[in-house]
Amino acid sequence: MDERLADEFTRICGPDAVLREPLQLLTYECDALPHLREKPALVVLPGSAAEVQAVVKLCARDKVPFVARGHGTGLSGGALPVLDGVVISLARLNRVLDVDIANKRVTVEPGVTNLEITRRVAPFGYYYAPDPSSQQVCSIGGNIAENSGGAHCLKYGFTVHHVLAVEAVMPDGELVEIGSTLADAPGPDLLGLLIGSEGTLAVVTKAVLRILRRPESVQTLLAAFDTISAAGEAVSDIIGAGIVPAAVEMMDRLAIRAAEAAVHPNFPPADTILIVELDGPRAEVRELFATAEETCRRAGATTIEIAQDDEQRARIWKGRKAAFAAMGRVSPNYYVQDGVVPRTKLPEVLARIRDLEQRSGLRIGNVFHAGDGNLHPLICYDERIPGQSALAEEVAREILTYCIEAGGSITGEHGVGADKRDSMPRMFSQDDLDVMQQMRDAIDPSRLCNPGKVLPTPRLCGEVPGPYREHPAERAGLAERF
Amino acid sequence: MPTDSHTIMRPGDASDAVDGVVPRQVVEPESSADLAAAMADASRDRLATVLRGGGTKLDWGRPAVAIDLVVSTARLNTHLVHRHGDLTASAHAGVTLKHLNQELARYGQWLPIDSAFDGATIGGILASGDAGPLRYRYGTPRDLLIGVSIAMADGRLVKAGGHVVKNVAGYDLGKLITGSFGSLAAIADATFKLLPIPKASATVVASYDDGERLGRDAQTIMGSQVEPVAFDVRVGGEGADAGTPYLLLLRIASSPSAVDAQIESAQRLLSGSARVVRDDAERSIWDEQVRGAWSGGGAVVRVAWLPAKLVELVTLVHEVQKMAAGRISLWGRAGAGAGFMTIDGDVLTQAAVVRRLRSSVFVGNVTVLRASRELKSQVDVWSLPGSALKTLHALKKAFDPVGILNAGRGPI
Numbered sequence: 001m002d003e004r005l006a007d008e009f010t011r012i013c014g015p016d017a018v019l020r021e022p023l024q025l026l027t028y029e030c031d032a033l034p035h036l037r038e039k040p041a042l043v044v045l046p047g048s049a050a051e052v053q054a055v056v057k058l059c060a061r062d063k064v065p066f067v068a069r070g071h072g073t074g075l076s077g078g079a080l081p082v083l084d085g086v087v088i089s090l091a092r093l094n095r096v097l098d099v100d101i102a103n104k105r106v107t108v109e110p111g112v113t114n115l116e117i118t119r120r121v122a123p124f125g126y127y128y129a130p131d132p133s134s135q136q137v138c139s140i141g142g143n144i145a146e147n148s149g150g151a152h153c154l155k156y157g158f159t160v161h162h163v164l165a166v167e168a169v170m171p172d173g174e175l176v177e178i179g180s181t182l183a184d185a186p187g188p189d190l191l192g193l194l195i196g197s198e199g200t201l202a203v204v205t206k207a208v209l210r211i212l213r214r215p216e217s218v219q220t221l222l223a224a225f226d227t228i229s230a231a232g233e234a235v236s237d238i239i240g241a242g243i244v245p246a247a248v249e250m251m252d253r254l255a256i257r258a259a260e261a262a263v264h265p266n267f268p269p270a271d272t273i274l275i276v277e278l279d280g281p282r283a284e285v286r287e288l289f290a291t292a293e294e295t296c297r298r299a300g301a302t303t304i305e306i307a308q309d310d311e312q313r314a315r316i317w318k319g320r321k322a323a324f325a326a327m328g329r330v331s332p333n334y335y336v337q338d339g340v341v342p343r344t345k346l347p348e349v350l351a352r353i354r355d356l357e358q359r360s361g362l363r364i365g366n367v368f369h370a371g372d373g374n375l376h377p378l379i380c381y382d383e384r385i386p387g388q389s390a391l392a393e394e395v396a397r398e399i400l401t402y403c404i405e406a407g408g409s410i411t412g413e414h415g416v417g418a419d420k421r422d423s424m425p426r427m428f429s430q431d432d433l434d435v436m437q438q439m440r441d442a443i444d445p446s447r448l449c450n451p452g453k454v455l456p457t458p459r460l461c462g463e464v465p466g467p468y469r470e471h472p473a474e475r476a477g478l479a480e481r482f
Numbered sequence: 483m484p485t486d487s488h489t490i491m492r493p494g495d496a497s498d499a500v501d502g503v504v505p506r507q508v509v510e511p512e513s514s515a516d517l518a519a520a521m522a523d524a525s526r527d528r529l530a531t532v533l534r535g536g537g538t539k540l541d542w543g544r545p546a547v548a549i550d551l552v553v554s555t556a557r558l559n560t561h562l563v564h565r566h567g568d569l570t571a572s573a574h575a576g577v578t579l580k581h582l583n584q585e586l587a588r589y590g591q592w593l594p595i596d597s598a599f600d601g602a603t604i605g606g607i608l609a610s611g612d613a614g615p616l617r618y619r620y621g622t623p624r625d626l627l628i629g630v631s632i633a634m635a636d637g638r639l640v641k642a643g644g645h646v647v648k649n650v651a652g653y654d655l656g657k658l659i660t661g662s663f664g665s666l667a668a669i670a671d672a673t674f675k676l677l678p679i680p681k682a683s684a685t686v687v688a689s690y691d692d693g694e695r696l697g698r699d700a701q702t703i704m705g706s707q708v709e710p711v712a713f714d715v716r717v718g719g720e721g722a723d724a725g726t727p728y729l730l731l732l733r734i735a736s737s738p739s740a741v742d743a744q745i746e747s748a749q750r751l752l753s754g755s756a757r758v759v760r761d762d763a764e765r766s767i768w769d770e771q772v773r774g775a776w777s778g779g780g781a782v783v784r785v786a787w788l789p790a791k792l793v794e795l796v797t798l799v800h801e802v803q804k805m806a807a808g809r810i811s812l813w814g815r816a817g818a819g820a821g822f823m824t825i826d827g828d829v830l831t832q833a834a835v836v837r838r839l840r841s842s843v844f845v846g847n848v849t850v851l852r853a854s855r856e857l858k859s860q861v862d863v864w865s866l867p868g869s870a871l872k873t874l875h876a877l878k879k880a881f882d883p884v885g886i887l888n889a890g891r892g893p894i
Binding site for chain 2: 102154177187215236240244282284287343372409420429434435442
């Protein structure tokens with residue numbers, strides 16, 4: 001990279017805001033998907049929207065690719081740097097700018113963590129609804145980029161349902177307002193397009209978020225089942241009864257064991273457990289919770305534990321939310337997959353995953369948002385055993401095939417990023433992808449804003465379009481996709 | 483032009499007029515592929531094209547000049563799939579919301595959007611962002627949309643999203659098309675997440691003659707744990723409660739016992755004189771609330787405000803009422819801070835009211851929806867925020883490079 005550019009960044013943001021030492025850069029080489037790594041030329045940490053704007057303008061001038069980064073908790077390599085490009089860390093834009101209880105909204109900078117928002121409004125009886133498992137550390141800017149969900153999105157939706165407006169720096173360096181702090185901004189829903197665009201259309205520098213009144217009542221139950229299909233039946237019956245639970249989560253034996261080893265939530269030793277949470281006005285929850293409980297019993301629940309207070313509820317959720325990280329307790333390595341199937345296809349797809357487990361010889365733990373069919377199979381492997389890493393990837397890929405065949409999606413909440421861009425043609429036609437690329441080029445004609453994410457990279461010469469196949473050059477070790 | 487046997491093509495007549503302008507031709511494709519073919523032909527021949535669903539909001543937008551072609555989805559209405567176990571449904575753009583909801587009701591489900599227009603189609607509702615009181619709980623159409631198939635101006639039929647509620651694969655072009663008023667592409671098919679129809683419902687109607695008290699009560703409800711599905715306000719207006727200066731309406735929909743408990747809580751919190759309506763009386767009051775703004779003959783303007791600024795809004799309504807000799811009413815969503823204002827009177831007065839609204843700090847996103855051509859010549863119907871315009875224009879150019887769509891009437 002041009003020394004002059006680095007100097008200009010330093011002049012704009014200060015000497016301590018530009019990182020260039022290899023050791024300093026190491027942290028930024030990957031996000032929470034560590035097998036994808038790349039060395040940026042430098043990392044810049046602007047302290048204000050104006051500084052972000054100035055940095056982007058310089059990148060645009062010199063045609064240097066840039067990648068915006070929140071707190072690096074993404075699971076699809078969305079914040080993977082571009083070789084010799086610039087990483088713009090939004091970590092220093094971490095102020096809560098306004099708390100407006102009367103209008104149920106907060107205005108924050110992108111580096112504020114998800115949980116911090118709830119912490120700030122909790123004293124008034126409010127909370128911020130999207131709750132990804134990483135909520136203690138993930139940034140709201142990252143949530144906006146990925147359209148993050150969480151355990152409660154069955155009832156409350158995703159980030160896109162909770163953002164009213166943003167201020168963003170466009171790839172040409174223009175600072176714009178998108179959306180409106182008032183309802184019904186006229187014209188196409190640019191805000192809806194931007195949320196979930198994985199940092200490829202703009203760098204968000206400020207967001208106005210909707211906060212919700214804490215529900216009057218919350219009830220949580222933990223039901224144990226002997227078979228995963230019985231648990232699946234309970235989910236179908238609850239939803240069939242016209243109940244929209246705040247959350248319905250499922251964990252299988254391996255995931256239960258891992259969670260138990262890591263945070264001791266005291267889960268029953270069952271084949272499958274179901275966590276069902278209802279919230280809302282007291283009378284409604286009382287009535288519907290009784291129905292949900294009865295439904296679990298009828299579907300064959302062996303035990304049902306009802307959280308008696310917030311502490312017990314927190315313990316259940318701690319077990320659930322720790323499940324990913326906890327796999328480290330039962331396996332040297334694991335691969336988290338994120339796929340979606342229509343809810344009614346869950347039993348069929350889970351049976352296929354169990355069958356795959358048998359055939360592959362790799363253990364697969366299942367933790368998922370059963371209410372909306374979002375699967376998170378955890379594929380256990382040991383990288384020290386030759387071939388197992390590759391096998392794990394193959395198994396993960398096979399699971400996506402099941403999701404696509406069932407009419408679902410290759411990602412429910414982790415995003416496409418760099419990880420799944422080459423799987424996009426499995427879900428979308430070439431025309432679909434071309435139009436998406438055209439849209440993106442209209443906004444970022446120089447292709448500098450987080451390039452190499454979301455859409456498949458241009459085909460290598462001689463490659464056949466369609467499902468991923470290893471290119472001859474890859475096989476020969478002459479090229480790779482990362 | 484398409485000669486396909488599945489596509490009806492005919493000369494336009496008076497019944498096809500768009501805001502008073504008769505199109506030269508009307509084409510009615512019967513399939514998504516035919517819709518795409520019609521778009522390709524229109525682009526090739528550079529025809530000024532207006533997309534039409536049920537035609538219920540066709541007069542919205544800037545005044546029409548010459549229109550070569552209307553592409554109608556009147557016959558693009560055969561595909562309707564209800565996946566009730568998954569709480570999702572897909573339908574052709576030309577299926578009406580009313581028909582869709584009749585089908586969904588067989589399994590106790592619905593797409594909770596309330597449009598003022600019986601003939602409104604799925605495509606038209608998305609393109610215009612049509613929404614009513616139920617948006618308080620369920621959001622606007624964009625919040626319920628999970629997948630679309632769109633016919634691009636160049637004839638490519640592409641999709642975004644899918645059939646599952648949770649899905650972040652690829653760009654959400656469905657959102658982009660929402661609110662585009664036919665300026666970017668034609669919607670061929672849409673997939674929505676659904677909800678169970680609540681088992682019981684009741685509404686508290688509180689009347690006020692004091693704007694301050696109305697505002698205080700609205701704020702009390704907003705900050706309470708009462709969870710209405712609709713939370714509306716009315717200022718002036720004809721109908722059953724004509725003569726009452728202000729109404730607040732809270733609709734509770736849930737299980738029967740929960741409805742009773744919440745109605746009781748709401749009544750306790752309200753200081754105005756409140757009555758509870760159920761069944762037919764409830765249906766009729768909400769029907770009036772949804773359609774009221776459109777039942778008269780005046781101009782209809784969409785306005786938005788910060789929910790906590792209801793008192794200031796009401797004061798503003800009074801101010802403009804004086805300008806129009808009282809013939810202004812507001813039918814709004816108190817909880818969302820959005821509503822429709824009807825303005826009777828001569829064009830000069832209507833234009834002055836629109837200008838006054840646009841200059842106020844208490845309302846924003848003032849969009850003129852239904853208006854005479856004279857009024858449209860006095861004020862721009864759109865009031866797009868300036869800073870994102872460049873991006874929107876770049877998108878318009880990418881999607882509709884020849885510039886055939888919506889003949890300059892849309893927001894972009």
